[in-house]
Each structure stands twice: as structure tokens, then as C-alpha cells.
Amino acid sequence: MDEAGRRGALAFETCHPVVPAVYFAGVIGIGIFTLQPVFAAISVVGALCFAVCCTGWRRALAQLRWQLPMVALVCLANPLFSQSGLTVLATLGPVTVRLEALAYGLCMGASLVCMLQWVANAAHVLTEDRLLELSGTRLPVVTTMVSMAIQLVPQLRRRFGVVESARGACTSAQAPRKGGRVHASTVLMAWAMEDSLERADSMRARGWELGGRRTGYRLEPLRGSDVAAAVAVGLLAFAAALAAYVAQAEWSFYPTMPALRPWWGYVPFALLALLPTALTLVLRLKEGRLGSVENR
């Protein structure tokens, strides 16, 4: 949230979190259940474009440093395990490399990395705050626990540094260094337990465990337009899912791959995958901050 001031507008930023939730559920769901080259390619393009919107060129490109080797690894590893397919490209000792197996690996690796990228994008849009808002008041214990965990993790990490270095700095003790990590975790545990007693009191003092109906503070109200947007996104995702189902049924890597033809069925998914990028571009054009994509 603190970053919002430095970058331009981002899709779904100004609507209720239910809209991006529907969107990402749709795009990630389709991505997971479809293994077809065109769908995979569309998904990769959509994920990368939106990653650029979220984090800027530099970081998105930096991500490729691990993403590309990962794709290559899965792509090259697949022929080792799969001996299906008819088009033999080469024979390296006991391993026969076939085109279909390579293509399958490429498609698999690309989908895998691209799903990770979609999840990272989703995390940019659906911050912890907004996720908690989605869960509403139905699960107060879970919501409070998650909220507490989010704030305690940085504290724990900071304390780990303090404990480790404080002990290391006391050279006059001449204490052996072994068991340092174990020691640190003992201290951290005791410290956290101690804190939790006061935190429990602080919660009780503010009416936790009262019973009765609990309400939830709504940061963003759910408007009619949000519902309409969520339904529209949902319908688009549904159409894309139907097309994906048909495409998946007609496609197979083994024994040979059918030829790919232009098909109107790719359109809904292409719209879906590029939607957040397009929205972001429109918003930034209106803001006159298109340049901010590069200027970061």
C-alpha cells in the first residue's frame, strides 16, 4: 500500500476486492486445468504484461532470470521421462528426444511459471488487507489469527537478528558458537509466549470472547457497480473456460500434435488475460502517467 504513491494506477485498485478475486480465480483456474499451447501462450503474455504494470519493467525482467531457466529445465527434463510421441529429433545414448515430449515439457514449464507469476500479480492487487476483507465476519478467529500472524512475522524476524547478534557480540563470555540457532529459537519462543500473555489480555480487555454477534469494519463498501463488474468478469471467465474445455478436448500432444488453426474460441481467454493490462493502461492514460511504467 505504501508503494501506491510511487507507481501509477493499477487495475482493480478502486473496486471492491471481490472483483479481482473473481478475476484471478478465473484466470488461474483456467491456467491450471488447461494444457494447450495457444492458451498457455496467451496466459504467459497476459501474466508478463500485468507483471510489468505491477512492478515495472526492471523487476519484471529480473524475474525472467529464474523463470526462463525453470521453463527450460522442465522442457528438457520431460523427454527423459516421456518416451511417447512419433517425431524423433535425436537419440542421445539411451534417451530418445522426441518433438512431442519437448513441446509437452515446454507447455508444462510455461504454464507452471506463468501460474506463479499470476499468483504474484494477484498478491500485488489483493493485499492482505483486502483478502481479510473478503473473508468478512464469518470467520472471526481465522481472520484475527491471520491478521496477527501477518504483523508478528516481521517482528519475529527482527528479533531473530537481535538475539543472534547480541549473543555473538558478547565475546567476553567466551561461549562456544555451537548451538546458536537452537539457542536463538528457544529465546524467541519464550519471548513470543511472554508477549502472547499480554496480547491475550489486551484482546480480552477490548471485548474479545464476549460472544454474541460480531461485526466487521468495511474498508470498501460493496456497490452495485462492483457486483456488476464481478458478474461481467465471471461471465467472461466462464466463456473462456468453456472454450478451454473444448480446446483441451481436441488437443493432444501424443502421439502427434494436431495443427493449430485460428479459432474464435481463443478470443474470450485473450480478453480475460489481457484485461488487467488494458485497464491499467487506460487508467494511466487518463492519469497522464503512462511514462511512469518506465520511470520507476
Added chain:
Amino acid sequence: MSKTDETDEATGAGEKGVRPTSEPALGLRGVSFSYARPEGEPELAAGAPLVLDHADLSVPQGAFALLVGGTGSGKTTLLRLCKPEIRPEGELSGMVSILGRDVRGLSPRESAGLVGYVFQSPDSQIVCDSVWHELAFGLENLGVPQDQMRRRVAETCYFFGMEPWFHKRCASLSGGQRQLLALASVLCMRPRLLLLDEPTSMLDPVAEKSFLSLLFRVNRELGCTVVVATHNPGPMLDYASVAFAMEGGRPYQVPLGSLAGEPDLLTQGDATAPQTTASPPRASRVVRASGAWLRYEREAPWVLRGCDLELRSGEVRALVGGNGSGKSTLIMAVAGMLRLQRGHVSNALSGSQALLPQSPKALLSQPSASEELMEWSSSAGYTREQMLALAESFGLTDALDRHPYDLSGGQQQLLAFAKLLLTRPKLLLLDEPTKGLDNAARSLVATHVRQAAARGATVLLSTHDVAFASAVADTCSLLFDGQVALTQPAGQFFSESWVWHA
């Protein structure tokens, strides 16, 4: 009118029936309390010791009351007895009343809305991850309807000027901001009586003052009765309207003026007291930092910006300066815990140094205080007798069998300090050694720092505590903008200073 009634109904904690009356906001009549013994401990013939002994107290409505007393005087117990949800286990007799109502007759819902409680530690009383969620937490628990909840959160934010950090993560706030958030999230529930247990002892003086001035506004402008338990009433005297001192388990009303002034931290004529002569003896140089530049992350601002520091053997040096001026960072850099980006630090005593971090808990890991003190006995070479003698001089003899975490914060600090002293370090690095300590404990720390210096140890300490620094330090350095702005003999520094004066 019907609207307000509706609100009261809905929140369950409304202001009905508590129109201004002559009833005291907080009343104690003949209250005695003793803690329940843990199971398995033998029964004493005389029963458990009384923490409160026939205590009587009456805090009028609208008062800003101080409850003054050292560690273990029963302040916290007294406050907690007024809040049924967090009442300690034990035997209670007599009557505690809030606005004329017996607390035993208060439902948890009424108590949650009527009495607010702010705890000592800024770290452990925050529950939620973000500021807005923390503010709404109590209201959500009470089931306050959406528009009322928004109104109260909005008004509280406005009152405290918290709008700029409404969306921030609690973890990213400073200690002072977190403590203010704790106060605000309690005030959202619109309590009539606000109890605070050492709310500022973990804050630096600047944060303490801004917290207190806001607390004062809560008291005057919102008409909320405030009771603050503290061992350091000095900074609060300007705001308080009445003060009580805890003695022998009873609060006695005392005039506010009697609480002013600083007690002497070192006994008069202490042979180890710092030399008042202008120039310290020219001993050999043991620590030298030159042109030290340091930042924690690549994009982060510099914390040290070309910092220079020299320590001579046997010197006690105090570092003073505002928050974020780099005091702790400089100490850690001298200790070799941080890597400089530029410049260098040489430390001739790096093989025999000891560092007391701001949180003493970082050094405590053993199941009992005596084991804690003996942890390094074989490696550092000291005996049980030496340990017992030191523990006695710190007043920790009775605490030796207890778990370190069962000790008070002040005792934990003394325990960690004693643990370091046993190793006879030649360089003592102390990061805010008197933070949160009462006068007795501060005096013990002061005495032992001077004794260590008399033994030949070099001491570098950071502090906000002017009285402590002027009692123990030979020289004083002012840190500003990541540099040592000036170093002077301590007496001269504090007498010339505009803001730091004892």
C-alpha cells in the same frame, strides 16, 4: 434522542445511567488482595502475602490521577482489579467500584465499554496487522453497527491526527506510534475510565511527551477520567490533577509537588563517581571509528554518515541524541555486528566485549535466574560465590530460583546486566540500560557502571536518561544526522545544553 438510545442499545456499552454524579470514577473500599499460589507450593501459615492491604482510593470523575510506586508495589494489581476480564487470580476482599457500580456486578460487555486499559509494551498489545483493523478491533468485538463503527474510528483518527498512517502496517510503526495506536484503539470504544499501566516507560522522552499531551487532551476535551500507574511521575506532573503513592499495599494521596525532582543515583561521596575535572586523563585509545557510513538496505537512507568516534581506555562515554540519530547503530558497529559500507572501525577490545541490547530478553535463555547467571561460568571463568555476591548486590537473591520471565521487566534488565558483568568484559556496550527502570534499579545500574569503570573497563552507552548519563559518564557525545556532532566532558555538556539538562 431516539437515535442515541438506539446507539446505546446497539453497542451495549452506552452512556445511559452514567450521567455526571458525585460518584467517584474509581473507588476502592477496604480492598485486600493476595495472588493465588501455584499448585504444589506449600501453604504458608500466615497465608499468601497481601499485595494490597485494606486499600482505600477515590478518584473523582474527570481527574488525571497518577499512581506512583516502584516495581512490585502493587500498582498493576490495583489497576487490573478494576477490569474484570483481566483480573489476576487470587483472593479479593473489599469493594472495587467504577462510577458507583461494583465491578463484580459488571458484565464483560459493560466492562469492555466502560473501562479502557492500555498496557506497557508497545510491541505486545497490538493484535491486528494494520492500523485501521486495530482501531476497529474492539468495536468489531462489541458488534457495533457499521456506520457507528466508521464514525468512531473516523473521530478517533481525527482526534489523534492519525489519518496519514491509517492504512499502514502496525509492524512499520515506531514505538511511540504503536503506543498511541494502543491508546486510540481503546478510546474508540469510548470508555469513561482509562487505566494505563506504565504507558510511556518504553518510549523515548520525545515520544513520551507527545503521548502525554494527547492523553491530557483525552482527559480534558473528552472528559475521560485517566489513571496512570508509573514509577517515573516527573514528565506527567504538568498534566496530573491528583497523585497517589503506593506504600505498604495502600495508595496514599500525596501533593503533586512532592513528586518533582530527581533522586541521586549515586550515593554521595562515591569514590567511583566521574571526575569533574575538565580534561580526562590521556589514556590509550581502544576504540576508533573513522568516517563510518552505514545503511541497512541499499535503497534505505544512511544511518551513519561519516561518523567518527574515539574511546580511551577506562572512559565512560554516553551517547545522546534523538530517535534515529544512529545511537544503537553506532554501538552495534563498534561491537562488530554490522558491516560498514564505507570507513572503518577498529576495536582493540573486541575479544573481551559485552553488549546489553535494548531488550534484555535477547540474552535470557535459561530456566532459572541462577542458571542464567551461571551459564557462562566455565567459559568465562567465575565461581558460584562470585555469582551469588553479584546477585546480592543487584538485589536478585530472592529471584534466583525463579524463571527469568517471571521477573519484572526491571529485574530482567538487571539480570541480563549482571550476567554480562560476571564475564568481566573490558568493553561494556550498553544500549539504553535504564529504559523502563524505576529509580532503585537505575541507581543499581549506575553504581555498577561506575564500579566496572573503576575496575578499568571502558564503557559506551546510549541513553535518553539525562540524570543517569550525568551521574555515570565521564564524557558525552551528541549524535545528530548520523555523525558525532560534539564530544565534551559530561558535566560541561549537560550544563551547556539547552534541552538535555539534569
